[in-house]
Every structure is written in C-alpha cells, then in structure tokens.
Amino acid sequence: MSQFKSLQSLRKRQSPLAQTERQLKLLEGGIFTEEDAPRFEERILATLKAPLRSKQLDILQVNLGYMCNQVCTHCHVDAGPDRKEIMTINTMEHCLKAIKSSKVKTLDLTGGAPEMNPNFRWFVTQAKACGVDEIIVRSNLTIIVANKKYHDLPDFFAKHGVHVVSSMPHWTEEKTDRQRGSGVFNDSIKALKMLNDVGYGQAQSGLKLDLVYNPSGAFLPGDQNALSAEFKQRLDRSFGIQFNDLFALTNLPISRFLDYLIASENYDDYMWALVDAYNPAAAQAVMCTNTLSVSWDGHLYDCDFNQMLQMPIQDERQHISEFDNDLMNGRLISVSQHCYGCTAGAGSSCQGAVA
Amino acid sequence: MSYYDPKDLRKFGQITQWSESLGEKFFEYYNSVFKEGALTAREKSLIALAVAHTEMCPYCIDAYTKDGLERGITKNEMMEAVHVGAAIKSGASLVHGVMMMNKVNKLDS
Numbered sequence: 096m097s098q099f100k101s102l103q104s105l106r107k108r109q110s111p112l113a114q115t116e117r118q119l120k121l122l123e124g125g126i127f128t129e130e131d132a133p134r135f136e137e138r139i140l141a142t143l144k145a146p147l148r149s150k151q152l153d154i155l156q157v158n159l160g161y162m163c164n165q166v167c168t169h170c171h172v173d174a175g176p177d178r179k180e181i182m183t184i185n186t187m188e189h190c191l192k193a194i195k196s197s198k199v200k201t202l203d204l205t206g207g208a209p210e211m212n213p214n215f216r217w218f219v220t221q222a223k224a225c226g227v228d229e230i231i232v233r234s235n236l237t238i239i240v241a242n243k244k245y246h247d248l249p250d251f252f253a254k255h256g257v258h259v260v261s262s263m264p265h266w267t268e269e270k271t272d273r274q275r276g277s278g279v280f281n282d283s284i285k286a287l288k289m290l291n292d293v294g295y296g297q298a299q300s301g302l303k304l305d306l307v308y309n310p311s312g313a314f315l316p317g318d319q320n321a322l323s324a325e326f327k328q329r330l331d332r333s334f335g336i337q338f339n340d341l342f343a344l345t346n347l348p349i350s351r352f353l354d355y356l357i358a359s360e361n362y363d364d365y366m367w368a369l370v371d372a373y374n375p376a377a378a379q380a381v382m383c384t385n386t387l388s389v390s391w392d393g394h395l396y397d398c399d400f401n402q403m404l405q406m407p408i409q410d411e412r413q414h415i416s417e418f419d420n421d422l423m424n425g426r427l428i429s430v431s432q433h434c435y436g437c438t439a440g441a442g443s444s445c446q447g448a449v450a
Numbered sequence: 451m452s453y454y455d456p457k458d459l460r461k462f463g464q465i466t467q468w469s470e471s472l473g474e475k476f477f478e479y480y481n482s483v484f485k486e487g488a489l490t491a492r493e494k495s496l497i498a499l500a501v502a503h504t505e506m507c508p509y510c511i512d513a514y515t516k517d518g519l520e521r522g523i524t525k526n527e528m529m530e531a532v533h534v535g536a537a538i539k540s541g542a543s544l545v546h547g548v549m550m551m552n553k554v555n556k557l558d559s
C-alpha cells in the first residue's frame with residue numbers, strides 16, 4: 096500500500112473524507128445500495144432478535160487527544176502532529192467523578208498518543224487513587240523514545256502498574272514501516288526492550304505488555320492465537336523481546352483506512368469480505384455492549400469508532416459531566432455499516448478477538 | 451468480457467445448489483484438509499499457494515495470496531513457495547527429456 100501512503104492527516108490535506116458526513120454517506124451506499132449486501136442492522140436483528148443495546152459498563156475508554164508523533168496510513172482517528180485537540184484537566188476531573196460513581200473495572204486511555212497530553216501522568220495517578228482494577232494505556236511505543244521527556248515512561252507505567260497495549264503490525268521492519276512510517280520499527284523495538292527491562296512482559300512481574308496487530312492492507316486478520324505464537328517466536332528469536340498477549344484487530348472502514356480502501360480500489364471487495372465474514376457469535380459480544388467512549392472534549396460515544404464518525408449516543412445526556420450509571424442499561428447503540436468490522440471472523444474489539 | 455470474473459469466487463459455495471450432497475461432501479473434505487494437523491495451517495496455506503500457481507487457477511491465487519497475508523506470511527515466503535511450484539513444474543517437463551533421449555537412442559543407430 097506504499098503508493099497510497101499519506102504523510103499528513105486527512106484534515107491537514109483538506110480531504111473531503113475529513114468530513115464525517117461524507118464517510119457515513121459512503122458507508123451507507125456502495126454494496127448496500129448497488130448490490131444486494133444485507134445491512135448491519137438487519138443482520139443484528141436476525142441474530143439478537145432485537146436491536147443492539149448496551150449491557151453494562153465495564154470499560155471507560157477515554158481519548159486524551161488526537162495529537163500523535165506518528166501519521167500511520169490506517170489510523171481511524173486521523174491523528175497526527177498537526178491535530179491540536181487535547182483533553183483538559185477539567186474534563187479529566189469529570190471522568191474521575193464518573194469512575195468513582197460507577198463500577199467501571201477498566202480505564203482505557205487512548206489517543207492520538209495519550210502520553211502527549213500534558214496532564215497524562217496526573218490523570219493516571221488520580222485514576223489509580225480512585226481504585227479502578229486496571230488502567231490500560233494504548234501506546235504507539237515510539238513516543239517513549241521520541242523525546243527525552245518521555246524516556247522514563249516505562250518506569251512511570253511500572254510504578255503505577257499500568258497495563259501497556261502497543262501497536263505492532265508486523266515482525267518485519269518493511270511491513271511495519273510501510274504502515275506506520277519510516278524508522279517506526281526500530282524505535283518500537285527499542286521501546287519494547289525498555290519496557291522489558293523494567294519487567295513488562297516478563298513472567299511473574301505482574302506487568303502486562305500486550306501487542307495489537309492490525310493488517311497492513313485490505314485484508315482481514317488471521318487467527319489471533321496463530322499470529323500471537325508467530326510474533327512471540329520471531330520477536331524473541333530476533334530481538335529477545337517478550338510480551339504477554341497479542342490482539343488481532345480488524346481495520347474498520349473509516350477515516351484514513353477508508354481513504355486508502357477507496358484510493359486503492361479495494362473498498363467494495365473489503366466491505367464484501369466483512370459482510371461475508373459476519374459471525375453471529377461475535378455479534379453477541381461487540382465492545383459497545385460494555386464500553387463507553389469519551390472524546391477529548393468530554394462527549395460520550397458508543398465506541399471509539401462512532402466517536403470518530405461523530406455519531407452521538409442515543410441519550411439526552413451527551414457529556415461525561417452528565418454521566419449516570421443507567422446510561423449503560425439497555426441504551427440503543429448507533430450503528431452503521433462500519434460495524435461489520437467488529438463482527439467479522441472471530442470478531443474485533445479493543446481487547447482483541449471476541450468469539 | 452473475460453471468462454474469469456473475480457466476483458465469481460464469492461459464489462463458489464453455490465455449487466452445492468445443483469448437487470447438494472456432493473457439494474457438501476467436497477466442502478467438508480476441503481475444510482478438513484486445511485485444518486491444523488501434522489502440518490500447520492500456515493504450511494498448508496503455502497503449499498496451496500504453490501499449487502494454485504502450478505494449476506494456474508486465478509481464483510486460487512486470489513484466495514491463497516489473501517490467506518497468506520492474513521496469516522502474516524511475508525511476500526518473500528510467498529515468492530519462495532511459488533518458485534517451489536515452478537521448479538517442480540519445469541523439472542517435470544525437463545525430466546521427460548529422458549524419454550526423448552531413450553527414444554532417440556533406440557531409434558537412431
């Protein structure tokens with residue numbers, strides 16, 4: 096996919112796809128209007144005998160901002176150094192209040208590069224004091240070696256028992272750099288070694304380091320266990336790197352990945368691949384059923400993807416400052432055809448395969 | 451119009467429509483073959499890719515290239531598999547040269 100590589104965000108390039116309405120229009124058309132592909136909501140209705148609804152709140156996923164030191168070709172956030180949206184301390188305080196008043200088990204921090212938020216460390220420390228079972232930081236790895244001020248992040252993570260989840264699209268430099276930018280592979284290896292050195296991914300350390308794999312082009316991820324075994328063997332043999340689990344994620348057809356699919360003329364085939372791989376068992380366990388997503392400005396969404404498509408939750412309370420536990424009691428989920436990305440094959444969520 | 455339409459690959463399953471029992475038997479057999487066994491599913495995928503090329507089947511090349519990518523198989527590994535197929539195919543032609551030599555030796559004093 097190198098010939099379609101974009102070095103700037105869609106926003107910066109002033110691409111028409113930076114408009115979420117345009118993305119949604121594309122998703123609703125194509126094979127769903129010109130061919131006979133069944134729509135996601137029909138499939139869900141047939142599987143669940145009811146529309147998709149939230150069940151309970153286990154995970155609060157907070158997006159700390161769209162700023163990132165990388166510009167990956169597939170990014171569903173359209174993140175990059177030019178994105179200035181950053182969560183304020185005031186919004187973080189509302190998140191902490193929500194955590195205290197709920198039974199949230201996991202706080203899942205994402206971005207952009209969440210570590211670039213100037214109040215990132217304060218937020219992690221405060222959240223820890225609130226007593227959540229688990230704090231996940233979705234780290235792009237390279238941020239750890241990008242600037243001196245981030246070099247001690249592994250120590251900070253270890254001190255607070257943060258569960259680190261890092262992107263790693265392949266064990267080869269060529270494939271990783273094509274997707275994530277030149278030099279990313281070597282920097283990621285350096286960062287993984289630093290994390291290993293403080294105990295991450297090592298047996299009995301209790302410090303969890305998971306990797307996220309997502310395909311480098313217009314194809315679906317293979318079996319998560321097989322990929323995990325392969326990554327473990329290759330990263331250990333070549334670099335002596337250890338990690339706990341690997342999550343195989345499907346690329347959802349939104350934002351920069353949607354742009355790539357269209358430019359490379361893979362869009363219709365990819366949508367058919369998702370539709371054909373629909374798995375009713377995965378549909379029972381999509382992550383919007385137990386996760387609530389908070390955007391950098393405090394708005395609430397069913398998931399990080401709906402956040403990027405600016406599809407608001409179906410409730411009057413739209414902001415984290417209005418959080419209430421009953422928000423997750425059977426709230427109707429806003430769906431479109433991108434949702435097929437969550438139900439293909441073994442299913443896909445921020446915690447990996449679901450079926 | 452070409453005889454081969456990439457869209458037809460998706461319709462492969464429909465062959466059961468005109469002979470249900472045989473079609474289903476085939477797919478059951480096919481799916482069993484590709485399960486993890488004495489060989490890994492990954493090894494089987496590479497064998498399938500090599501055979502797809504010797505059979506010169508566009509549908510199989512399409513399917514097993516994608517299958518390889520999904521499994522994280524690299525393009526170098528895929529190309530080596532294709533060379534294995536090509537080497538056997540050309541070797542199979544060339545080894546028949548022995549037949550030609552035998553015939554020449556028998557007929558020509």
Ligand code: SF4
Pocket residue numbers: 381382383384397398399400401428429430431433434435437
């Ligand atoms: S894209 Fe979001 S709303 Fe749609 S199924 Fe996946 S998690 Fe649920």
